[in-house]
Amino acid sequence: MARRTDTSSIPDSLKNFDLLPDSAYVRQPVVEGLWGCSGSTVWRLVKRGKLPPAHKLSDGITGWNVGELRRARKGVR
16 A cells, blocks of 8 residues: 655645746755755755755745746756
8 A cells, every 4th residue: 555645744835836936935845855855965966056056035044046946957057
């Protein structure tokens, strides 16, 4: 029997990523979910240029631009 995923732990912005405008910003857990990797790997991919850089939105708040993430997923820089 297939295991069910507890969707309550999935961020709303990940569930609705396709509905977000390109100008929106998402936090690190959404990027982790999109790429299926850990937080450390997200930063490693940014350093290698495989992911767009994060933007400092305010003190202690870092986010990624949705449009930039979509282009990165398509392999367009």
